[in-house]
Amino acid sequence: MECPKERGIELSDHVLPGGLAVKHCPSCAGNWLPVEDYTVWQQQQPAANTPAVPADLSYTPSLLDSRTALCPNCRGFLSRARVGSANPFYVERCPQCGGMWCDRGEWEVLAGLGLHTLIDQLFSSDWQSRMREREFTTRERLALIDKLGSDLAQQIFALAEQLEKHPNGDFGVAYLMRRLDK
Numbered sequence: 001m002e003c004p005k006e007r008g009i010e011l012s013d014h015v016l017p018g019g020l021a022v023k024h025c026p027s028c029a030g031n032w033l034p035v036e037d038y039t040v041w042q043q044q045q046p047a048a049n050t051p052a053v054p055a056d057l058s059y060t061p062s063l064l065d066s067r068t069a070l071c072p073n074c075r076g077f078l079s080r081a082r083v084g085s086a087n088p089f090y091v092e093r094c095p096q097c098g099g100m101w102c103d104r105g106e107w108e109v110l111a112g113l114g115l116h117t118l119i120d121q122l123f124s125s126d127w128q129s130r131m132r133e134r135e136f137t138t139r140e141r142l143a144l145i146d147k148l149g150s151d152l153a154q155q156i157f158a159l160a161e162q163l164e165k166h167p168n169g170d171f172g173v174a175y176l177m178r179r180l181d182k
């Protein structure tokens with residue numbers, strides 16, 4: 001079985017922390033997750049709620065992350081699912097056989113986020129639209145920091161959160177709008 005990202009490199013048997021049997025690339029340190037092994041392993045894991053969409057991962061993706069990948073079984077192109085709204089990386093999956101690919105370090109990041117047991121869900125339209133929403137929020141916050149400076153922007157984020165939680169928060173919003181509506 002050949003590495004999806006490097007021609008002529010053979011994958012070898014390997015077990016990931018957490019006990020999942022995978023095919024490991026000795027050259028780029030990526031891991032191929034055959035769907036049969038993954039599904040069996042997944043069913044043995046404690047049931048988890050879908051975790052929050054992660055923002056900045058503080059993780060530098062592998063140089064091969066953006067390289068086009070071919071399924072080691074089917075030889076077709078793998079599809080990509082974005083993880084993270086700032087500095088994202090991509091996990092890959094074969095649309096035909098369902099096998100998944102994690103570049104070097106991605107499994108560890110996913111495990112840290114509690115997403116390693118849900119990799120198949122990252123490809124769902126629900127997750128992808130939540131990821132886009134999260135990306136929008138992140139950009140909006142950065143734009144506000146840019147316009148108002150960090151101190152005032154942080155006060156506004158905190159105020160927005162308080163008003164959101166308060167049962168009469170809309171009175172506060174109405175007051176601000178009246179004050180600023182000139």
Ligand SMILES: [Zn+2]
Pocket residue numbers: 003004005006009025026027028029030
């Ligand atoms: Zn490789």
Ligand SMILES: [Zn+2]
Pocket residue numbers: 071072073074075076094095096097098099
């Ligand atoms: Zn395949």
